[in-house]
Amino acid sequence: MPVFEYAPAPESRAIANLKDHYKPFVNGEFVDGSGEPLKTINPATEEVLAEVGTASKSDVDTAVKAARKAYNGVWSKMPGTERAKYLFRIARLIQERSRELAVLESLDNGKPIKESRDSDVPTAAAHFFYHAGWADKLEYAGYGPNPQPLGVAGQIIPWNFPLLMLAWKIAPALATGNTVVLKPAETTPLTALVFAEICQQAELPPGVVNILPGAGDIGASIVEHADINKIAFTGSTEVGKAIQREVAGTAKKLTLELGGKAANIVFEDAPLDQAIEGIVNGIFFNQGHVCCAGSRLLVQESIAEEVLEKLRYRVSTLRLGDPLDKNTDIGAINSAEQLAKIRGLVEAGDAEGAQRWTSPCPVPDRGFFFAPTVFANVHQSMRIAREEIFGPVLSVLTFRTPDEAVAKANNTPYGLSAGIWTEKGSRILWMANQLRAGVVWANTFNRFDPAAPFGGYQESGFGREGGRTGLEAYLNV
Amino acid sequence: MSDRISVAKTYKLYVGGKFPRSESGRVYPVTDAKGKFLANAAHASRKDVRDAVVAARKAFPGWSAATAYNRGQVLYRVAEVLEGRRDQFIAEVSTSEGLAPKKAESLVDAAIDRWVWYAGWTDKIATVLGAANPVAGPYFSFTVPEPTGVVGILAPQQSSLLGLVSVLAPVLATGSTAVVVSSAERPLPAITLSEVLATSDVPGGVANILTGQASELGSWLASHGDVNALDPTGAAASDRPGLAREAANTVKRVLTAPDAEPDWTVAPDLSRLRRYLEAKTVWHPLGV
Numbered sequence: 001m002p003v004f005e006y007a008p009a010p011e012s013r014a015i016a017n018l019k020d021h022y023k024p025f026v027n028g029e030f031v032d033g034s035g036e037p038l039k040t041i042n043p044a045t046e047e048v049l050a051e052v053g054t055a056s057k058s059d060v061d062t063a064v065k066a067a068r069k070a071y072n073g074v075w076s077k078m079p080g081t082e083r084a085k086y087l088f089r090i091a092r093l094i095q096e097r098s099r100e101l102a103v104l105e106s107l108d109n110g111k112p113i114k115e116s117r118d119s120d121v122p123t124a125a126a127h128f129f130y131h132a133g134w135a136d137k138l139e140y141a142g143y144g145p146n147p148q149p150l151g152v153a154g155q156i157i158p159w160n161f162p163l164l165m166l167a168w169k170i171a172p173a174l175a176t177g178n179t180v181v182l183k184p185a186e187t188t189p190l191t192a193l194v195f196a197e198i199c200q201q202a203e204l205p206p207g208v209v210n211i212l213p214g215a216g217d218i219g220a221s222i223v224e225h226a227d228i229n230k231i232a233f234t235g236s237t238e239v240g241k242a243i244q245r246e247v248a249g250t251a252k253k254l255t256l257e258l259g260g261k262a263a264n265i266v267f268e269d270a271p272l273d274q275a276i277e278g279i280v281n282g283i284f285f286n287q288g289h290v291c292c293a294g295s296r297l298l299v300q301e302s303i304a305e306e307v308l309e310k311l312r313y314r315v316s317t318l319r320l321g322d323p324l325d326k327n328t329d330i331g332a333i334n335s336a337e338q339l340a341k342i343r344g345l346v347e348a349g350d351a352e353g354a355q356r357w358t359s360p361c362p363v364p365d366r367g368f369f370f371a372p373t374v375f376a377n378v379h380q381s382m383r384i385a386r387e388e389i390f391g392p393v394l395s396v397l398t399f400r401t402p403d404e405a406v407a408k409a410n411n412t413p414y415g416l417s418a419g420i421w422t423e424k425g426s427r428i429l430w431m432a433n434q435l436r437a438g439v440v441w442a443n444t445f446n447r448f449d450p451a452a453p454f455g456g457y458q459e460s461g462f463g464r465e466g467g468r469t470g471l472e473a474y475l476n477v
Numbered sequence: 478m479s480d481r482i483s484v485a486k487t488y489k490l491y492v493g494g495k496f497p498r499s500e501s502g503r504v505y506p507v508t509d510a511k512g513k514f515l516a517n518a519a520h521a522s523r524k525d526v527r528d529a530v531v532a533a534r535k536a537f538p539g540w541s542a543a544t545a546y547n548r549g550q551v552l553y554r555v556a557e558v559l560e561g562r563r564d565q566f567i568a569e570v571s572t573s574e575g576l577a578p579k580k581a582e583s584l585v586d587a588a589i590d591r592w593v594w595y596a597g598w599t600d601k602i603a604t605v606l607g608a609a610n611p612v613a614g615p616y617f618s619f620t621v622p623e624p625t626g627v628v629g630i631l632a633p634q635q636s637s638l639l640g641l642v643s644v645l646a647p648v649l650a651t652g653s654t655a656v657v658v659s660s661a662e663r664p665l666p667a668i669t670l671s672e673v674l675a676t677s678d679v680p681g682g683v684a685n686i687l688t689g690q691a692s693e694l695g696s697w698l699a700s701h702g703d704v705n706a707l708d709p710t711g712a713a714a715s716d717r718p719g720l721a722r723e724a725a726n727t728v729k730r731v732l733t734a735p736d737a738e739p740d741w742t743v744a745p746d747l748s749r750l751r752r753y754l755e756a757k758t759v760w761h762p763l764g765v
Contacts, residue, residue: 126613142605144746237728244725249718256728413727432759442761449612453620453756458705459728467610467620469756477748 006319009326011113016104022189023053024213025196027066028206033059035214040189043110044323044332044367052189055212060181060221063210067152067179068227070207076149076177080136087132087175089202094125094167097198101191105163106323108190110332110368111286113324123448124167127466130450131175134471138176141468143477149177150253150476151229154222156243157192158235159185159334160289160390166192168465169232170209171450176474178230181210183222187335189213220246228252232473234291237388237414237459255463255473257291257455259388260416263409264294264445265399265431268303270421274443276310279394282419282445284318284372287330288392289338291460292417294445296378296385298405301398308376308396312357315372320361330392333368342370342391349375349384354395380411388414402427406434415457419445438464488664490519490688491671493532494681499689500524507664510575518664521689526656526697529685533627533654534703536682541624541652545600552596552650555677559589562673566638566666573637573663587742588642594745595646602651602750615763622754624652625730626705629698631691631712637663639741641670644708647749649684653706656698657686660711664688692716699723706730706753710738 023030035054042049055063075083094101101124102117111120138147153173157165162184173180184192192211199209212218216239223231223246233243234257247254264282266275282294299307323331333339350356354375363369370391378385378395385395399405409418418437420428428442438456441447448454448466455464463473488507489496503520519525540548559566563585571581602622610618628648633640637660648655659667671686687694691711699707699720707724709717714736724731732752 142747241725241728244728245722248721248725248731253733258728428761432757438755438757440757440759442759444616444760444762447612447614447616447618447760449610449614449618452610452612452618452758452760453608454758455756457625457755461728462730464756467608467756467758469606469608469620472751477751 006327010322011103011324011326013103013107013324015099016107017100018104018107019050021051021053022193022213024055024059025193025199025209025211026059026063027210028200030196033212035059035218038186038213040108040187042107043334044364046367049107050190052193052213054214055218057221059212060218060225063181063212064152064225064227066207067181067210070205071151071179074205075179075208080138083174083177084132084135086202086204087128087135087171090198090204091125091128091132093198093201094121094128097194098122098125101163101194103324104194105191106331108188109159109162110323110334112328112331113326114328115286120161120164124164127167127171127450131171135175138471138475141471143472143475147475147477150474151178152227153178153180153230153232153474154225154228155180155182155232156219156222156235157182157184159188160286162188163191163195165234166195172465172470173474174208176471178474179208181212181222181228183212183214183219186213186215223247230254230474233257240461253473256461257463257465258459258461260291260293260414260456260460261296261386261388261412262292262294262417262419262437263296263298264419265298265405265409265421266300266303266307267422267427268300269423271423271443272303272307272310275421276307276314278419278421278443278445279311280314280318283394284315284330284392285446287333287370289334289390290446292439292446294419295389295394297394297396298399298408299396301400304396304398308374311374315374316359316361318359318361318372320369320371321364330372333370333391336368338390339368339370342389342393345384345387345389346373346393349382349395352382352384354378354382354384380408386412402431406431410436413459416460417441486516488516488518488668488688490521490525491668491675491686492525492529493535493685494675496671500528507662509572515572515665518668518688521658521687521694523694523697525687526694526701529656529687530627530701530703532682532685533656536680537626537654539680540654540683543652545603548650548652549596549599551678552592552599552646555673555679556589556592556596558673558677559592562669563589565669569666569669570638573665574635584636584639584742588639591639591642591745592646595650598750599650602754606751606754610758616760617763618758618760620756620758622651623757625753625755626653627703628653628655628706628708628753629701629704630655630657630708631695631698631710632657632659632667633738633741634660634662634691634711635738636741638666638670640738641667643741643745644710644749645684647745648753649679651750651753653753654683655685656704657684658691658694658698658711659686659688661690695720696723699729700726702727704729706732708732708734710734
């Protein structure tokens, strides 16, 4: 078969307006944090992108004081109609600066520009639009006639969707009348600090949003801080449990969005070509750095060979490389540390006897890359079937009956998401009923919308983000 | 003229629809508010907690899959049977809590009415808390509330019946199943309630009631890997942080309970129902 080469189609990195130095954002201003500055790198090239000032414990205190003052003095008193207008302004500013944000996100995170451009940034703007409309309608949200905000929210977000997770956290918090202190991930602080500029451009009152770059210790200082009323965390289950323990016995309200090991279940009557696309999207979207990734493929035994063959062919056509190239499907792994974790788990898969297939795609010799990998002959007891890999690695298991599919799908302490592929509607609804997961995608995967609640069962955390349900996390109800 | 000797009763646990003694063989004396001996109650052990969790887990698939209409009728049936034993409950609440019969009567009536209130919620929860999500794309997306699973409840220590019903009924209404540790000093209404549950079409294992010490059993419920949520209402305020820490190891949902026992005669709202519900969002493409 002839192979057509792609010409390079790079997006201009100049659009990112990258600066040499970024600073924490406290009380409406960029300030010199008293923490050790960190250097954030481009994971695709390992070059330093910028130096970023970080917060220390005392900066956390200053930020919380600013947030408290803004909460008491301005934000909680402001009529919802006025708060709404600020959120609409922010949504518009994100849209106006969307190309800049997309390029910056891809530079800092390593995700393909087509994903940051078409998914992350527009969905972030959509979250502000959606929640803006709630700000003056909270009495209709189903939490009684006059639901009240909690106060100052401490928010800690991960590196896989830096701007989108920020929007998921900040938009509902502000809409419900809370003020926030947010810590972006150590490896991906840049778009959060451009978001701080957007807050300035929107003339958001000082202190309503505070952004503190830093590592886990700053996250811990936020969690411990006595004058914070609410903690929202997205990240690993391990850290989530530590936060739940820390918050135990305090009056702080907590929501957790933690890990997952989603089952993507394909029945023999599934529309196979769509299912293959869904499987690929389910696990290779964002390099598999997705808590709801469809990382356990459960295929009905009768079609397992056919699915594997089609899947390998499709995966071998995925283009891995420069995140800024518009034709890139799979970008860079976010950090050397994460790459090492993925490699470790893949080695465990080999050692435990699963059958590994790795895409023959060329891999750049610089930067952190991992070629898409599919494990067949996986058993439920293997680490690659139980632990979250958080990388472009798919484990394939088989089943014979719908009951067996349900039993295997639910055989995990997690419960964030699941996928079902079948043409039979009644089976979709029956399966959706049986699966212990917060989001079930049927004949599709990885769909997100601010109007649709998202969140997990069991050790995938508690609380929801999005929809009316998501407002509860920031209301005193 | 000789007084008739009354037939004394041996009080037991309620686990999996049966009335076993504590496997530990332990009992503890229950007295009335003035200190007069009433009965020996079973002193539940860690093993009893584990047995009760197994029973609650086993009952969960059936109870959570029962139609809301059916669950509503079962809860209403509890109210019916309770009503039929109203006098017995008034006597027990009055003795346990040291209240005048008139006051006990109003508490028992409130407890009966609470079952009726929650019975009416079972088939409205999904309408009120669920949603059709207007997503920006060619997808049908809806969100339904679902029961969280097995709920461990440390029942209120003061309010022996109304408090117990107020914490148990919302759990059953949502379709979750429960393991309850009753008030330690005032367990008799809880044991009698077990008899009501056993004869009210509540499937065995859906509600399990243990008599014993919250301080001893709470930690086993909080740390149990097969318990999905914990209501620490009946724990001492000083024990709650420890219970919440143990619950964190399995990312349990932990109810926020006020330090002091609330006034259970106040009409409830949706908050207790909401705490035991997960939201499940389902997506499907639209097309022809």
